[in-house]
Amino acid sequence: MALLTLGINHRTAPVEIRERVAFTPERMAEAFSELRVATGASEAGILSTCNRTELYLAGDDDCAPSVLRWLAGFHDLDAADLENVIYVHRDSDAVRHMMRVAAGLDSMVLGEPQILGQLKDAYALAREHNATGSFLSRLFEHTFSVAKRVRTETAIGENPVSVAYASVSMAHQIFSDMSRNKALLIGAGKTIELVSRHLADAGVRDFLVANRTLERAQALAELHGGKGIVLSEIPDHLADVDIVISSTASPLPILGKGAVERALKKRKHRPYFMVDIAVPRDIEPEVGALADVYLYTVDDLRQVIEENVRSREGAAREAENLIASGVQDFLDQLRALDAVSTLKVFRSRAESLRDEETEKALRALRNGTDPETALRSLARGLTNKLLHQPSTQVRKAMAEGRTEVADFLRELYQLEALDADEPTTTEKL
Known part of the structure; x- marks a missing residue:
């Protein structure tokens, strides 16, 4: 089974590009219905956050070119526009990448905890759309287990500096x-x-929370003694606030330049501090050009976040070691599963040969053959059939210079070392 991860994140592309390849909740069903058909993958997952969009695919072949074409076409982009900003990880590298993402090691905020929840949501969504099978399900579950170990066995999550915290630090x-x-x-x-x-x-003691649904806005606002409003009411209250921080899943901007200009006039140009954490962006970029408006996006929070990275370098090294172990464990599990599958086929073949020789012996007995003769014929026939194919393959391998096959045969059947004057294993065969 080939595993592929194709993605774009805060390190490879600015927010202007990331927002163009973000998947909105409204289009997820459409994306899952198209993705596997377009790429030939048997299993798929999609992770889309403010800092990254990643596609996880499992199938018989490497489908990177078709994935890129599909991603560009789905978002009405030219594939050439994405070629320089995407990254591709395959097989064991893809396993390692997913585990690093889940543990927060690939995040803008090193060790931030939210990404693990977002990855779990992505897995649940893929399952909801019947897009995952045994391979990706096993990978996601193992990844979550490794991320939990990283959280509990290292200090990577202590005193977390999230994007939310960085936003408030900049407001100061x-x-x-x-x-x-x-x-x-x-x-x-x-x-x-x-x-x-x-x-x-x-x-801060005075809060307004605006949301598409009033009930959810009120529930959050009441935690801090604030007030909840619906999105359409924002222009009515904009002149009364000083800090605006936005993070929604809206595909279109919620706050435009015109509304902010009108509010500034009412405020007599008292400054605004605004942070747009959303991808796609909630606040029109042109708002940042207005005097007395300090508008930041997630990409502008790097300075606060880089200090966090330096403080956690030791914990990050410990986390990387745990992830390396987790990758090896997962690969070992896959090999063990492959061995089980092979052994099932091997046993089935042996049982089929056994049944053939047993039926032949029974026919001989019914026809009056001496039982001892029939039994010896059964043993000889079964032995010959069981050894014929392996013997042929060992001779072929030795003729080609692959002498390790004979060594493996000795190990497999625990054959004792032969005296120097005895014929070799292949000669006996």
């Missing part, structure tokens, strides 16, 4: 006393929930 550069500032959070998922906690810890 604009507002020294955040207790005086009002925050508008757009979205109500896990990232925004983390943002709300960090803002509250930083002193």
Whole structure:
């Protein structure tokens, strides 16, 4: 079984490209229905976050070119536009990559915990669409187990600096006393929930949470004594807030330049701090060109995050060792499964030969053949048939210079070493 991972992430491409290949929830069913047909893969998984889009495929052949063509076509792009920003991992390298992703070693924020949950969601979604089989299911499950070991046996997750935390840290550069500032959070998922906690810890006491569904917005806002609104109400409240942090799964921008310009006039140009964590982006890029607006995307959070990377280098080395062990364990499992399959075929072949020779002996007995003669004929015939094919293959291998085959035969059948004057194994055969 060939394994392939093809992806794009924060290291290989800027947000302007990443948002164009992101998969929205609304198109996941369509993607799964097309992906395996277009690539010939028997199993598939799709991971799409603000920092990466990755496709995991298992099949009989390497399907990288067809995967790239499909990915570009699905998002109405030219494949040439993606060739310089994608990465491809195969077989054991693909196994290692998935485990590094799950453990947070390939994240912008080293060791960040959210990616493991996102990968688990991707696996659940693939199963929901009947896109995974025994191979990818075994890989995902083993990957989650290795990631858990990394979390529990290293310090990679201690004092985590998430994208949410980095966003709030940057807000401190604009507002020294955040207790005086009002925050508008757009979205109500896990990232925004983390943002709300960090803002509250930083002193923010006045919250607005805008979401597509009012109930979810209110539930999150009430955790901090705030108010929930629907997305359409954002323009009515925009002039009253100082901090805007957005992370939704919307395929189109939610906050445009015109709305921000009107709000700035009402605020008499008091500054805005905005972070757009979403991919595709929730805030139109043109907003960043406005005076008195400090707009950042996930790609702008690198300085805060790089400090986190330096503080965790020791833990990362320990994690890499655990992952190397996890990759080897997975490959050993695959080899063991392959051995079981081969042994089943071997036993079935032997049993078939046994049944043939047994039936021949029974016919001889029914025809009046002496039982001892029939029994000896059975033993001789079964022995010859069991040894014929292996003998032929060993002779062929030795003639080709592959002498290790004879050594393997001795090991397989635990044959004792022969005296120098005895014929060799192949001569006996």
